[in-house]
Amino acid sequence: MVSLASTDRAAGIVAPSAGGSLKRKQPDTHFDAEHLPSNQIKRRRVTFDPEVDVRILSDVNEKSLELVGEEVRRALEKHATDDNSAYDQIRSLLIFRPTSADAPVTSLLQKYVIALTNNVPLLDHKCSGLVHAIIECSWIARNEQFVRSYRHLLRSLLSVHPGYTSPVLNMLVNMFLQLPSPALRQQDDPPILRTRLQTRVHECLKYILRQSPMMSTFLAPILSSTFPFPTDTTKTHVQYIKNILRVSGYCPELKGEILSLVMDKLVKIDVQIQVDMEELEDDMEDQIVEETANDAEEEESDNESVSSEESLDGDERHIKELRESVAKLDAVMDLLFSHYDSIFAQGDLFDIDETFESLLSQFASIILPTYRSRHTQFLLFHFSQTSPDLMERFAGCCSHLAFDQRRPHILRVAAAAYLASFIARGAHVSGPVVRDVFDLLCHHLETLRAAQEPTCKGPDLRRYGTYYAISQALLYAFCFRWRDLIVTPDGTPLTDEQLMYHETDFTWHNSTQEILRHNIFSKLNPLKICAPTIVTQFARMAHHLRFLYVFPLLETNKRIRLARSMGNGYTDGVGARETALTMKKGEEGFLLDAYFPFDPYVLPRSKRWLSQDYVQWKPIPGMEPVAGDVADEEEDDEDDDDEDGDDESDSEKDVDVDGVDLDDATDISA
Structure with a gap:
C-alpha cells in the first residue's frame, strides 16, 4: 500500500517567520544547508520515515475493501454535486460482461458490491442509473461468495428504497423465461451447472420475499405479465411454468x-x-x-x-x-x-x-x-377419481352449478354436460354415485317438464335450453352406464352371459324408466332437439334392453320442421351461442350440440395419465352390430383415438336409426 510521506518536522528545522519575504532566495550551491542560520531557511523540509513500507500497486484488482469503500462513498457524494466521473467509472465496472477483457475480476467487483451495500442510503432517485446497472449486472454465474454479497445488496436496496422493487423482481422473473448462459463468468470463477443457476434465481427471490410479506403483491402481476405468449415455443412455456410452480412452493400466499x-x-x-x-x-x-x-x-x-x-x-x-x-x-x-x-x-x-x-x-x-x-378439464377428471370423497365432491360441484338458479343458463347447461360426461366416462365412478346422479337429473327433468309442458307448443331449444341439456345428459349417461341402473337381487351388476340370456324385462333403478318415458313422449319432445348421434344410439340400446321403444317417434320427428320461435326468442342464449360458434346452418342451428367435455383425450404424451381412468365405448353384449358401429380400438391404438366411423353427417340429416359410435360423436374439434 502506498504510504503517506511523513510530515513531521526534522529536528532543528524552524519555520519561516511571519515577517519574512515570500521571494525565494537561492544560496550559493557550495554552502551546506545545515550550516545556514535558521532565519535563512525559506521553505519547509519533508522527510520520509524509513520504517514505513512504500510500494506502488501494480494491479488495480488488489485494492483493499477499505479503499474501495472510500472510493464508492466519495463517488456518490460527488455525484450529488454533479461531478460524475468517479460515479460513471463505478457504473461501467458493473455493466461489463464477465468475459470482456476489460471486466474486473469477481473478487474486486465483490468489494464494490459490499461497498455499495454499505452506502445504500445514498442510492436515491438521482442514482437510478447506477441502481439499474446493479440490477442488470451479470451476477448469476459468478462464485458463491459474490452471489451472497449481491443478494444482500438487493435486499438492502429494497428495504431502503422500495421503489426499486418492480425492476428487481422483473430481472429475476425474466430469468424464468431465458436463463443466462453458464459461460457468462469470469475466468477466476469455477464452472457451474445450468441447474445451479436456476436454483440461484429462486434462492435470491426467496431471500427477497422473506423481507416483507408485501413483496408478493408486487410479484403476482409480474408473473402474469411475463407469462410466455401463445406463439412462444414449447420449451419456453414448460420452463416458465416449472419455475412459477416452484415459486408457489415457497410463496404459499401466491x-x-x-x-x-x-x-x-x-x-x-x-x-x-x-x-x-x-x-x-x-x-x-x-x-x-x-x-x-x-x-x-x-x-x-x-x-x-x-x-x-x-x-x-x-x-x-x-x-x-x-x-x-x-x-x-x-x-x-x-x-x-x-x-x-x-x-x-x-x-x-x-x-x-x-x-x-x-x-x-x-x-x-x-x-x-x-x-x-x-x-x-381432464385434470379434474383424473384427480377427482383418486378417492371416493373427491369423486363425490366434483359431482356435487357440477350438480350445484347445474341447478343453481342464480347462475346464467349457459353455465348451467355446461355444468349438466360436465356432470353427465363425468359419470359416463369415469372408470372409478361407483355405481351408487351413478344412481345418485341419475336420481338428481331425473328429479330436475321432471320438475321442468311439469312447469313448462302446459304452455309448450312444440320443441324449442331457445325456450327450454336447460330442459334439453338435462335430457341429453341422461341419454348420454344411459348409453355408458346402463349396467349400473339395472337392479339385481344381490345388488351386483349383471354379467354378459346373464344379460344375453335374460328373457324377461329388467328392473330399473327407482323411477328412471317412467320418468324418461314421460319426458320423451311429452310435448317438449327432447329426442327432436338432442344431438342425433346420441338419440340414435340411445334408441338402439333402449330397444335392445327393453327399456323404451322410440323408433316410431324418431320417424315422426323426421317430418317435424323446426323454426325460429316468434315468442320470447332467445330466452337463455344457448342456441344463439352454439349456432354462432359452431357455424350451424339451417335446422342444425335449432339442435343441441353433441358436446360432452370428457370425450376421448387425444394428446399423445399426457394421455398416459388417463389410461386407467377412462370408460371406453363398448356395445351391449348380444346387440347386433350395424353399419357405423366401431369396435373399441382407441384403448389399444394410440394413433386412433378418434375412430373414423363417420356416419354422423348422415344421421344428423336423416335422423337414421343406424347405430353410431359415441366415441365419434365428438372429436378433437368438439
Whole structure:
C-alpha cells in the first residue's frame, strides 16, 4: 500500500517567520544547508520515515475493501454535486460482461458490491442509473461468495428504497423465461451447472420475499405479465411454468393465483386449437395428432425451424403452427399432471384438500365458462377419481352449478354436460354415485317438464335450453352406464352371459324408466332437439334392453320442421351461442350440440395419465352390430383415438336409426 510521506518536522528545522519575504532566495550551491542560520531557511523540509513500507500497486484488482469503500462513498457524494466521473467509472465496472477483457475480476467487483451495500442510503432517485446497472449486472454465474454479497445488496436496496422493487423482481422473473448462459463468468470463477443457476434465481427471490410479506403483491402481476405468449415455443412455456410452480412452493400466499394463471393461459391455447381445427378436414385432425406423437421426441434447432418455415406455403405453415400448438398443450398438460400428482401421491390430507379446492375453483371460474375447452378439464377428471370423497365432491360441484338458479343458463347447461360426461366416462365412478346422479337429473327433468309442458307448443331449444341439456345428459349417461341402473337381487351388476340370456324385462333403478318415458313422449319432445348421434344410439340400446321403444317417434320427428320461435326468442342464449360458434346452418342451428367435455383425450404424451381412468365405448353384449358401429380400438391404438366411423353427417340429416359410435360423436374439434 502506498504510504503517506511523513510530515513531521526534522529536528532543528524552524519555520519561516511571519515577517519574512515570500521571494525565494537561492544560496550559493557550495554552502551546506545545515550550516545556514535558521532565519535563512525559506521553505519547509519533508522527510520520509524509513520504517514505513512504500510500494506502488501494480494491479488495480488488489485494492483493499477499505479503499474501495472510500472510493464508492466519495463517488456518490460527488455525484450529488454533479461531478460524475468517479460515479460513471463505478457504473461501467458493473455493466461489463464477465468475459470482456476489460471486466474486473469477481473478487474486486465483490468489494464494490459490499461497498455499495454499505452506502445504500445514498442510492436515491438521482442514482437510478447506477441502481439499474446493479440490477442488470451479470451476477448469476459468478462464485458463491459474490452471489451472497449481491443478494444482500438487493435486499438492502429494497428495504431502503422500495421503489426499486418492480425492476428487481422483473430481472429475476425474466430469468424464468431465458436463463443466462453458464459461460457468462469470469475466468477466476469455477464452472457451474445450468441447474445451479436456476436454483440461484429462486434462492435470491426467496431471500427477497422473506423481507416483507408485501413483496408478493408486487410479484403476482409480474408473473402474469411475463407469462410466455401463445406463439412462444414449447420449451419456453414448460420452463416458465416449472419455475412459477416452484415459486408457489415457497410463496404459499401466491399459490392459488399462480395455479389459476397457468390454467387460464392453458385454456386459451386449448380453445384456440379447437377453433383452428374447425377450419380443417376431419382427416387432417387425425394426421396432426399422429404427427405430434411422432415429433414428441424430436428436437429441432431454431435455425432449422426458421428455414423450414420459409419454405412452406400458407396452408402448410398453418398446419405446422397448429401441430406446434398441440405439442405445446400436450407438454404443459403432462407437466401439470406431474405437478398435481406429486401432491396427491404424498397423502397429506390437508395439502390434498387445499389443492383439490383450488382445482374446483379453477373449474368454476375458468374452465366451465370457456366454451369448447377440450383437454384442460381432464385434470379434474383424473384427480377427482383418486378417492371416493373427491369423486363425490366434483359431482356435487357440477350438480350445484347445474341447478343453481342464480347462475346464467349457459353455465348451467355446461355444468349438466360436465356432470353427465363425468359419470359416463369415469372408470372409478361407483355405481351408487351413478344412481345418485341419475336420481338428481331425473328429479330436475321432471320438475321442468311439469312447469313448462302446459304452455309448450312444440320443441324449442331457445325456450327450454336447460330442459334439453338435462335430457341429453341422461341419454348420454344411459348409453355408458346402463349396467349400473339395472337392479339385481344381490345388488351386483349383471354379467354378459346373464344379460344375453335374460328373457324377461329388467328392473330399473327407482323411477328412471317412467320418468324418461314421460319426458320423451311429452310435448317438449327432447329426442327432436338432442344431438342425433346420441338419440340414435340411445334408441338402439333402449330397444335392445327393453327399456323404451322410440323408433316410431324418431320417424315422426323426421317430418317435424323446426323454426325460429316468434315468442320470447332467445330466452337463455344457448342456441344463439352454439349456432354462432359452431357455424350451424339451417335446422342444425335449432339442435343441441353433441358436446360432452370428457370425450376421448387425444394428446399423445399426457394421455398416459388417463389410461386407467377412462370408460371406453363398448356395445351391449348380444346387440347386433350395424353399419357405423366401431369396435373399441382407441384403448389399444394410440394413433386412433378418434375412430373414423363417420356416419354422423348422415344421421344428423336423416335422423337414421343406424347405430353410431359415441366415441365419434365428438372429436378433437368438439
